[in-house]
Amino acid sequence: MDEVYISEISWPVFEEKIAAGAPVFLPVGATEQHGPHLPLGVDVFLPAAVAANLARRLGGLVAPPIPYGYKSQARSGGGQQFPGTTSLSAHTLTLVVKDVIHDLGLHGARRFVIVNGHCENAWPLVEGLDLAMTELRRDGISGTKAMRLEYWDFIRPETLERLFPDGYPGIELEHASLLETSLMLLVRPDLVSPELMPDDGPAEFPPYDVTPVPKGLVPASGVLAVAQGATKESGQLLMDDYVTLISEAIAKEFDL
Ligand SMILES: [Zn+2]
Structure with a gap:
């Protein structure tokens, strides 16, 4: 049994691990x-895999992932x-995160790490976490601390140079492209169809939004940059960076 998933352990085991300070x-x-x-589940599979690796390394627990985003x-x-593509309003996502963190806090959890897998979630997660921490304080619970992060920010410059010798397009344009495809080849290769990789990118976006979105702005395939060249080995390099660098940050913040 893999003892990091909250969904796979009993309440006494949960209670014991939380009492021991598990993030x-x-x-x-x-x-x-x-x-x-x-x-369609890339943005869930990847942060869940990063979180599981971190939990194994640090003696933490992984809460059931939230499968919908902003x-x-x-x-x-x-x-x-x-x-x-099935999404939540910012308000709904905020309240889901607030309720989950709040309940975990009521049951003794004091260290939280929200691992975001979808760019658009960032601010609703900030808000949900803020509301949860405020509620916990109002409930008389002190000593809680939380981190909120985008896993892709934890990458060594030398890894970026190796994967993108012609320059890194930036995480937003990397949607469904080299990074996410490489990581999926590592984490869930059974769900990747390399023969279907399109070649209608990269997209060229102005530095602003337009509503309604002009026809032809987004590549028809939905891939915003280029997926060609993705490999499982690149996925492993990325995962190693994420787990090493995020672990260091967590150890620093939580005095592990
Ligand atoms: Zn996304």
């Missing part, structure tokens, strides 16, 4: 198109028009 990881993703070669945006996820 609780909450992966938050999205159900969103990722081109024809990747599944609305997909044209310049970072292609937008809401792709079939299957």
